[in-house]
Amino acid sequence: MPKPLDHVFFTNSGSESVETALKMTIAYHRAKGNGAKTRLIGRQCGYHGVNFGGISGNRKMFGSLLTGVDHIRDTHDIERNAFSRGQPEYGAEFADDLLNVIKLHDASAIAAVIVEPMAGSTGVLIPPKGYLERLRKICTENDILLIFDEVITGFGRLGSPFAVDHSGVVPDMVTTAKGITSGTVPMGAVFVSSSIYEAFMQGPEHVIEFFHGYTYSGHLLACAAALGTLETYEEEGLMTRGAELEDYWADALNSLRDHPHVIDIRNLGLIGAVELEPIAGEPTKRAFSAFLEAFEQGLMIRTTGDIIALSPQLIISKAQIGELFGILGNVLKSVD
Ligand SMILES: Cc1ncc(COP(=O)(O)O)c(C=O)c1O
Numbered sequence: 553m554p555k556p557l558d559h560v561f562f563t564n565s566g567s568e569s570v571e572t573a574l575k576m577t578i579a580y581h582r583a584k585g586n587g588a589k590t591r592l593i594g595r596q597c598g599y600h601g602v603n604f605g606g607i608s609g610n611r612k613m614f615g616s617l618l619t620g621v622d623h624i625r626d627t628h629d630i631e632r633n634a635f636s637r638g639q640p641e642y643g644a645e646f647a648d649d650l651l652n653v654i655k656l657h658d659a660s661a662i663a664a665v666i667v668e669p670m671a672g673s674t675g676v677l678i679p680p681k682g683y684l685e686r687l688r689k690i691c692t693e694n695d696i697l698l699i700f701d702e703v704i705t706g707f708g709r710l711g712s713p714f715a716v717d718h719s720g721v722v723p724d725m726v727t728t729a730k731g732i733t734s735g736t737v738p739m740g741a742v743f744v745s746s747s748i749y750e751a752f753m754q755g756p757e758h759v760i761e762f763f764h765g766y767t768y769s770g771h772l773l774a775c776a777a778a779l780g781t782l783e784t785y786e787e788e789g790l791m792t793r794g795a796e797l798e799d800y801w802a803d804a805l806n807s808l809r810d811h812p813h814v815i816d817i818r819n820l821g822l823i824g825a826v827e828l829e830p831i832a833g834e835p836t837k838r839a840f841s842a843f844l845e846a847f848e849q850g851l852m853i854r855t856t857g858d859i860i861a862l863s864p865q866l867i868i869s870k871a872q873i874g875e876l877f878g879i880l881g882n883v884l885k886s887v888d
Pocket residue numbers: 565566567568570599600601602668672673701702703704729730
């Protein structure tokens with residue numbers, strides 16, 4: 553678990569983990585006598601799954617859904633940070649957007665901020681140096697709970713068990729899924745601090761503390777898969793393998809730097825992105841062509857907008873990394 557968050561609530565997916573955490577923040581403030589703290593803050597380029605709270609960022613497609621939601625800017629800034637290896641230098645001040653939201657609504661109206669410590673699905677957006685620290689400080693000063701959505705970063709992706717370990721920044725809650733069973737059986741988990749847990753545990757023993765749960769929370773099969781997975785991670789040192797491979801991975805990724813269409817390359821742990829210049833007037837088309845061409849050449853890539861996101865299995869070998877970038881290099885040379 554992401555220490556020191558030592559209490560866990562089991563779910564069946566990342567979306568359910570996010571929904572659980574968001575509800576928990578509102579219920580927590582109520583339990584502490586701060587019932588007006590209900591607003592939820594996300595980031596513009598964020599992805600938190602497909603449940604009600606999670607998709608409240610996707611207003612273009614689904615309207616406003618949850619009310620009382622605001623978004624601060626994401627940290628994507630290739631004008632200043634293009635081709636940075638690891639965490640980029642510039643952008644800690646993006647966290648100050650939260651101060652504007654506080655100025656607008658007052659901290660007494662805000663329950664929580666949810667961010668992916670490294671945004672995956674929206675194109676591998678690496679947190680600038682100092683950014684998460686600044687967000688933490690503003691949240692603490694204003695009694696706003698900070699949620700790290702670690703559905704992608706949890707369980708080894710950044711070369712440490714969690715982004716919490718990688719960054720040293722401790723949020724109030726961490727949402728997870730995917731890696732907890734290595735995707736073998738659906739499962740998710742929300743980790744919370746003791747102080748949040750204790751806030752709910754004030755009533756008599758026979759009364760339900762938090763009216764929320766799923767039939768399959770902590771399902772036996774999922775628990776067995778999770779225990780087996782965690783054992784394998786430990787036996788094979790997979791929670792830190794991303795750190796061991798990071799330089800090799802970054803070198804291989806950066807070998808694509810001078811290939812056609814490439815306007816940025818970024819990496820952290822065992823994740824990386826190649827951003828392509830969009831075709832004028834036809835955004836996403838170039839990356840989609842690359843996706844089709846890569847598939848033809850035996851490589852499965854994930855594209856989002858004109859960004860190719862690469863997040864290989866933690867057991868990938870150096871030879872396979874070489875093969876991956878060999879094919880991707882050919883793909884970039886062949887797409888228009
Ligand atoms: C950061 C993040 N949160 C939540 C989710 C949703 O997870 P699920 O698809 O398991 O509901 C995802 C899925 O990719 C994700 O990347």
